[in-house]
Amino acid sequence: MKRSTPVNHAKAAEKFMKDTAHARFHDKRLWDLRQKRDQQMHLLPEWQELRTLASQIKEHTLAHLPEYLEQFEANALKNGVHVHWATDAAEHNRIVGEILEKHGVRTLIKSKSMVTEECEMAPYLTQCDVQVIETDLGERIQQLDNQMPSHIVVPAVHKLASDVAKLFAQHYHTAPDDDDPHSLAWAQRLAARPVILSADAGMTGVNFAVAETGSFVVCTNEGNADLSATVPKLHIATLGIEKLIPRMADLGVFIRLLSRSALGSPITQYTTHFRAPQKGSEMHVVLVDNGRSHRLGMEEFWTSLKCIRCGACMNTCPVYRRSGGLSYGAVYSGPIGVIIDPTFNERKYSTLPFASTMNGSCTHVCPVKINIHEQIYQWRGVLANHHELPFVKREIMRMVGKILGRPKLYRAMVQGAETTLNVLPRFLLYRTMNPWGKNRTLPRPVQQTFHAWYKEHRVKKNRNT
Amino acid sequence: MQKIGLFIPCYIDAFFPKVGIATLELLEKCAQNVEYPMAQTCCGQPLANVGCHSDAAEAEALFVRHFARYDAIVVPSGSCAHHVRERFDAIPQTEEVCHVRSHIYELIEFLHDILEVQAFPWAEFPHKVGIHNGCSTLRSLRTASMSELGEPFFSKPQALLSRVKGISFVTPHRPDECCGFGGTFSITEEAVSIRMGLDKVQDYYKAGAEYIVSADSSCLMHQQGCAEHAGVPIRFIHIAEILNGAQA
Ligand code: SF4
Numbered sequence: 001m002k003r004s005t006p007v008n009h010a011k012a013a014e015k016f017m018k019d020t021a022h023a024r025f026h027d028k029r030l031w032d033l034r035q036k037r038d039q040q041m042h043l044l045p046e047w048q049e050l051r052t053l054a055s056q057i058k059e060h061t062l063a064h065l066p067e068y069l070e071q072f073e074a075n076a077l078k079n080g081v082h083v084h085w086a087t088d089a090a091e092h093n094r095i096v097g098e099i100l101e102k103h104g105v106r107t108l109i110k111s112k113s114m115v116t117e118e119c120e121m122a123p124y125l126t127q128c129d130v131q132v133i134e135t136d137l138g139e140r141i142q143q144l145d146n147q148m149p150s151h152i153v154v155p156a157v158h159k160l161a162s163d164v165a166k167l168f169a170q171h172y173h174t175a176p177d178d179d180d181p182h183s184l185a186w187a188q189r190l191a192a193r194p195v196i197l198s199a200d201a202g203m204t205g206v207n208f209a210v211a212e213t214g215s216f217v218v219c220t221n222e223g224n225a226d227l228s229a230t231v232p233k234l235h236i237a238t239l240g241i242e243k244l245i246p247r248m249a250d251l252g253v254f255i256r257l258l259s260r261s262a263l264g265s266p267i268t269q270y271t272t273h274f275r276a277p278q279k280g281s282e283m284h285v286v287l288v289d290n291g292r293s294h295r296l297g298m299e300e301f302w303t304s305l306k307c308i309r310c311g312a313c314m315n316t317c318p319v320y321r322r323s324g325g326l327s328y329g330a331v332y333s334g335p336i337g338v339i340i341d342p343t344f345n346e347r348k349y350s351t352l353p354f355a356s357t358m359n360g361s362c363t364h365v366c367p368v369k370i371n372i373h374e375q376i377y378q379w380r381g382v383l384a385n386h387h388e389l390p391f392v393k394r395e396i397m398r399m400v401g402k403i404l405g406r407p408k409l410y411r412a413m414v415q416g417a418e419t420t421l422n423v424l425p426r427f428l429l430y431r432t433m434n435p436w437g438k439n440r441t442l443p444r445p446v447q448q449t450f451h452a453w454y455k456e457h458r459v460k461k462n463r464n465t
Numbered sequence: 466m467q468k469i470g471l472f473i474p475c476y477i478d479a480f481f482p483k484v485g486i487a488t489l490e491l492l493e494k495c496a497q498n499v500e501y502p503m504a505q506t507c508c509g510q511p512l513a514n515v516g517c518h519s520d521a522a523e524a525e526a527l528f529v530r531h532f533a534r535y536d537a538i539v540v541p542s543g544s545c546a547h548h549v550r551e552r553f554d555a556i557p558q559t560e561e562v563c564h565v566r567s568h569i570y571e572l573i574e575f576l577h578d579i580l581e582v583q584a585f586p587w588a589e590f591p592h593k594v595g596i597h598n599g600c601s602t603l604r605s606l607r608t609a610s611m612s613e614l615g616e617p618f619f620s621k622p623q624a625l626l627s628r629v630k631g632i633s634f635v636t637p638h639r640p641d642e643c644c645g646f647g648g649t650f651s652i653t654e655e656a657v658s659i660r661m662g663l664d665k666v667q668d669y670y671k672a673g674a675e676y677i678v679s680a681d682s683s684c685l686m687h688q689q690g691c692a693e694h695a696g697v698p699i700r701f702i703h704i705a706e707i708l709n710g711a712q713a
Contacts, residue, residue: 010655010656010657013654013656013657023660027664031639038612038613042615316613318642318643318661319645319654319661322661354515354649356647356650357645357646357658357661358514358647359600359604359643360600360601361604361613361643364611364613365613377514379516380516381513381516381518384516384517384518389517392517392649394520397515400511400512401512401520401521401522401523402523403506404506404512404523404524405522405523405524405526405527406523406527407504407505407506410506414475414478414479436651436652436655436690439655439659439691440662440691441689441694442690443480443481443686443689443690446482448482449479449482450482450485450486450501453482453486454485454489454501454503455503459503
């Protein structure tokens, strides 16, 4: 198999930041979301209790996942829903392709679903001559621009309204300089409605699947999922197996946390429960593993499956806000991406756990209490053990380790050079100090290290007395 | 009388010896019996943070050999204290190792929680300062409340500094935002690191701070580098220096 090249996050980030207008806007917009989230948190005195509860429910569910999945399947079947199981992306796409073929579907309308992105379903279906059209505004923008979503909740958050105006002008023949958000939304509505009305099938993601009822819940703000699911006669819902929760009574905990964490709004405009197909329609559910059960078996990383895809960790992440979602070169970006992407391709995403300062803000906003920054730290260790370290040479680190274990050698290296300045961090931390000094001044050289000062002022003094 | 082992991390030893000196003098002014073990090197954090934790075994063993004999170990750096306390496990967890891990204190914690120092009569600092808490100091050692949790405000560094004559505080817009140092991150992700650093110092500068004060020298080193290069007129000082009576 061809070894993939690691994603160059640093370079992509630098490129994104060169365009100051975009970069500034991006940081500010996401920081606004973080602040709105904070305001919502302050309104709920039970916020931390909710987080604990959500985390416990998810951990419980994951610990009993096979039972809950079977329970969900049995109940969904009872409701007249077709249930499919997909081990990996290829199987997922094949299953969807077959359902569509059986119904002679030519046009599929879709509302946002990260699993289908993960499975690269759209290109597959295009090959099968099915036209896939996104109905979520942000997702549609990204589709028209041939880009991955840059954020799991607000897929086109890195674009300015003026970018969208230009894009729509190309595709919808609107005025390229009319960047009023209302006219843009209207243009999308005009373009989308006829497609929705004539589509042969609709596809949605799933936010929560309830085992005890066999039903599932989709949360959106534009109502596009509802249209995608109910207008055509065929509704396919696709979900990762970690989306399960045991009981309907658990749902409220997550609904209360989800939109508050994501956008700082108390609830999404639409919280739609799907239980059974409408008369004369068919409903299919595809349960996707695609590496999840493997992840469930990873001691340090299994709790990443608690994720409810709210995006709060991205909004708060100072690196993500500066670098933009596309710089991660992966379907999942930001802190959650950093800890799950390597499970899809360890080498390709080996750089991502290093695209973090491990500051830990993510961990503390996460509504399901995933210890994200600890997992980033753990990933670095795993990558080192698997010889996938992107920036440092293991042999050099071994040598550094030896030096740190030998005080005399260590002292010689620190003291020996009047260039303490350069030598120390260079041998301790970095292969080269050059990038430090490019846009940052270096610390001033000092006359005497602390060690030498102590020797002169304390050790000698004590000896004299 | 309890004996205190002073741990001076590598970059303070080499770049900011006066922070080490201030820490030592300050502890002595607080009537502590302090010793600096001459054969100390480093806690191994730089290795662990790039994934090579097991290579730090010898450094950890050495650290324990030199510090296990003290009743308390004090270090003027949050990330080092955090590393020793939370992640020091490249070697078997003997009684000595556990003693070291549970008796290491970052300087602010030690002054605030253990010694409960109520006054610094020798200190005066008539300046507007903005406090920067390094991320592990803030979110792991929990020396201040964090905005993510919505908890009632507390700040150990501010509590200590407010006992210094003449000092006043400014609050930036994003007080808990990471400054972008992050160890190797500052090199491998140079552009993002510098952007973050610059945003940070500008936030303090706009809030009216003359000084950024912190218990974390590595953050200060990075921020100072960013500020000087971009010409942001703000100064940097370690909290130990102010508490020890530095005059600016
Ligand atoms: S990891 Fe937590 S904060 Fe990030 S998207 Fe998932 S649930 Fe939200």
